[in-house]
Amino acid sequence: MASNMTSRVTVAVVAIPVVLGVIWLGGWPLTLLVGLMAVLGVREVFDLAEKVGLAPLRGAGLSAAALVPAVAYLIMTAPSYADWLVAGWVQLAAVGVILLLVQAIHARPVTAKPLSAVAVTLFGVAYAAALPTFLIGIRHGGWPERSWSGAVLVFFPLVITWITDTAAMFGGKAIGGAKLAPTISPGKTRAGGIAGVLGGGVVGVTFALMVFPRVGIDLDLLPAVVIALVLATVGQLGDLAESLLKREAGVKDSSALIPGHGGVLDRLDSLYFVLPIAAACYRLVGLA
16 A cells, blocks of 8 residues: 555656646647547557447547547637638548548458447547647647736646545545445445545635636636536536446456556546536636
């Protein structure tokens, strides 16, 4: 247990400053980081699928995962590409589905469950590549590279997620009580869930009063707290969703890639839900 905690702390001490720095930089460094996380996350989804007898189309899925963040960044920052991509995204999506089915014809006989192969490939890309790509939209929706304002709008949901997870863990252990979702994640309690939401609310207050004004973001206390409460709730649902996938596959962690932390899915599970909802909330309050 002590060794595992040491690994977790060591990885966090190294990784968190690097990630925050790349978010501040923005641009292609951030896009490449999101693309790497997308590829690794999709790979882990495919690994879980294979444990339950499915055979995703790995080549197509991993290639698409790498492309999704790059396409999103070009739409955000390159008008010459953006006009063409936005106007033709329906046709591009249709071509992608056709190519996926053509690969299934070639690589998956009827006995290899081609319908399931195509479905889990599409799901893996949508879940572990498209959802985290909303981070690029938040960072570059209205802010240039090396912008503290754009970076803080990304830090906000990240910090809410980290504090929610921590508060839920300690609150659940301290209070105990009824389980939140006993068949999916037996260790989580309702009291812990409430503690996590309250922790997220504290982050909302802190950012509204101390952080947003310093970087020129105009977001009042009430909407900041409401957004924080929504994201803290949604993040816990994202955690449960990933636990559901692992429960079916019969594994504790999505992989052993990150010492002490499990896999990419284990680290980003809450953010898969939080980032798209954060982007929607920012749009509602005029920040995107």
